[in-house]
Amino acid sequence: MPASPIERVRNFSIIAHIDHGKSTLADRLLERTGSVAARDMAEQVLDSMDLERERGITIKAQAVRLVHQAPDGTAYQLNLIDTPGHVDFAYEVSRALAACEGAILVVDATQGIEAQTLANVYKALDLGLTLVPVINKIDLPAAEPERVRAAIESVIGLPAEDCLLVSARTGDGIDAVLAAVVAQIPAPRGDRAAPLRALIFDSKYDAYRGVMVYVRVMEGRLRAGTSITMMASRRTFTVDEVGFFRPQMTPTDELAAGEVGYLVAAIRDVRAARVGDTITEADRPAAAALAGYRQATPMVWAGIYPVEGDRYPDLREALERLQLNDAALTFEPETSVALGFGFRCGFLGLLHLDIVQERLEREFDLTLITTAPSVAYRVTTRDGEVVIVDNPAHLPDPAAVEVIEEPRVRSEIMVPREFLGNLMELCQERRGEFIHLEHQAGERVLLRYDLPLGEIIHDFYDQLKSRSRGYASLDYELHEYRAAQLVKLDILVAGTRVDALSAIVHREKAQAYGRRLVERLRQLIPRQLFEVAIQAAIGGRIVARETVPALRKDVLAKCYGGDITRKRKLLEKQRAGKQRMKRVGSVEIPQEAFMAVLSLDQG
């Protein structure tokens, strides 16, 4: 299939808050344009990872080509680049947006604009994208389209009358969306005769075909047989195949300026085709590369260890594989006295961490122990050295520390006015610094707070939701490092310090934190053959102590012929069940204990 004339191409994303109906809308567009036969529609086609479908979230950006027959008979090529909605994956959103000229902004008619939506709207406007506002779920009894329309005008500044009213569920208004995409979003520009410049906006590793590179061609043409050079990595490959997604991979003759698709070129090393790099022709290179992306920076670090030590090389390979299509994941080898050899991994947030662990276990058949997540502290020692500490166990001796600085974020919280008090209280509890408050249309308030990242990586979002009956939304970005009174809290189990349980906490909260943590550990560590003391210590000082009493009785009265098989099977099962136990000294600590901090009640 030859390339479409550039004026008949439209590239767009959908910006939406979680649950506002983005995937349903995408499905409906696919269906209406005949890209997927109705009978083949698995719910939410674009979320192709099992995990995504199970959880109803989008993790990876996806790109799919729709062919839209306008009422006047003209065929348009529409490239829909799907974006994730969770705050952890904001980075993937900017990548997707950079490949587009426009975006459909979806707002739930029953909910209104959320902080996350707003953040993505700003990103889109920064990139000069045209927005097509769509108010979804108008079929619901609780829908208030007029109120939401007014909010879109007052908060975002898009004319209220431009908002399209849609029900993605029933299919109402979908044709108007397609018409608006064609009419309002500009066609891409780019000289198809110029030397090739194509932006890599994503990649995926396929065991048979190597790295599949997702590209947006900006200038020139990309064909099978073309010899290409990656402008940053300076590696050269010959293109085996180009094509697009419908949503299954569909080979085509060429991708020309303005078009979106994939290429396969027997690329075995993912580092050779980095997301954000520019592809050009080897024989006729472009003068300059395209503006790439800001590398996603991990916000949260945790140790990942194989339960069976001999699977360490497998874990390394799995992480390398995963990194191929999860550029935001970082990892470095580390060792723990308690857990052995593993990796300190950097994540965008806790959801990202959870998804990585789940994928490692599911796709690579590993059994893992993950330690409590931490942020990265900047430590200046007395001799003037500055070190970044992303593992509390590595905090230098307090005597040698001049100052510890913690990362702080600038956050935006969008909340109905009635819950304002609750959320300000929450932010104060988390050592937040009030910056600004802005009243907005529809009884909503935009709240800006400076918060220590370490205080919000876990439980903050849940608290935010529960203290606002689910109405609040959050966006944040890293702002600065600032000195704080921080101390290292160690946990001793049966007198042995367990490095993987150490944490860096604010001095004023340390004792209470220690008490809650040992109490939680007492619940998580099962009774053993002997009594086990669990202590929390700051420096050499014990600040909390709990005891797990010893088992009292564990003996079966009988063991004859058939009992032996039964007993062995039980032992084998227990051995397997024990897999997530780590023995530290003579105590068996279950996997959950290393994440105990995540299940603490905030006191």
Added chain:
Amino acid sequence: MSAPAAPNPERPRALYVHIPFCEQRCPYCDFAVHVGGAARHRGYVAAVRAELRWLARAAVVPAPLDSVYLGGGTPSRLSPRLVAAILGTARARFGVAPGAEVTLEANPSDVTTRRARAWVAAGVTRVSLGVQSLDDGVLRQLGRNHTAVQALAAIRALRGAAVPSLSCDLLYGIPGRPAVSFQASLDRLLEAGPDHVSCYELTPERGTRLQRQVTLGLVRPPHPVANLAQHWWAVERLAAGGYQQYEVSNFARPGQESRHNLQYWRQGWYWAVGSGAHGHLPAAIARRLGVDVEAPEPGVRAVRWWNHRGTARYLRAVDETGSGWAGWEAVDADQAELERVACGLRLREGVLLQTPAQRRMARQLSRHGLLTMAGGRARTTRRGEELLEAVTRRLLAA
């Protein structure tokens, strides 16, 4: 007690025969049991004998048996003629070594002097009597069809018939019964002077009426710690009476340990016939019986196999194939090691530590007062025995 003998790698010398017939099902029992139907005994015994012939053919040169155990169910419900028929077939097909232990499980209500004599004449050398308690209230609660008086009379009858060795079972931990009930039963039992005593904690097994009653809150089992107290009281009382504990729940006068049961705990081989019976055979023999253990699988030394549990299904299988077996599994070296340690730790003689890792772990456990070590063997201490399953798990984690 005889020294632990190295199992002959090729020739099982123990035989278990399951007799499922019972007058009624006891509320705590989870064995393969067939209630009623004396008319069926003959057919069942014929099947057992057919199975013995089938096994003996496969064994090529069977070794003479050193122990035979007729368990149940209630083997004493069979007419002595049928008992004699089973033992006769065993003798004819496998041979029974001189001095072999031939045990028959009996209910007190089935025992008469005449029957006891007939059993002895048939070759029975040991009777294991299901006394359970000498408290009539408890016996009624347990759904037993005998009284304390009958149990003591049965013991006298067995002695009168010159049964060479007598074992009695007692239960403790009966819901709602005071400790003194069990203690008085044991005292009275010891006056009657059995050679061997088994004291079992009553355990609500899955699928039993007792377990259902516990789940529904109708009966409340004693606190586990109270049961431990009963256990240690029994250990001391029996020791004072000359009975040494040799396994968690088993006690014997010197030389009166159950040779057959020791085979279970020492990883010995045994044939098994009858419904629901479990056998433990060398892989080479199992292969000859048609078990499809791959010949050059170096790790697999042993096969555990089991017969159909339902009597009708069992009879049909024997009728159709000559054997009642329903399933089997290969036991590789790792699994055999699990069994060896798990069973060995139940014995007072303890278990031989075979790897440096085991020795390291055992030393750690002994520092915590759970094991003692001597002569390369580990034995549980009192506290270690109370936590036997956890100690086993830990030692096996080595």
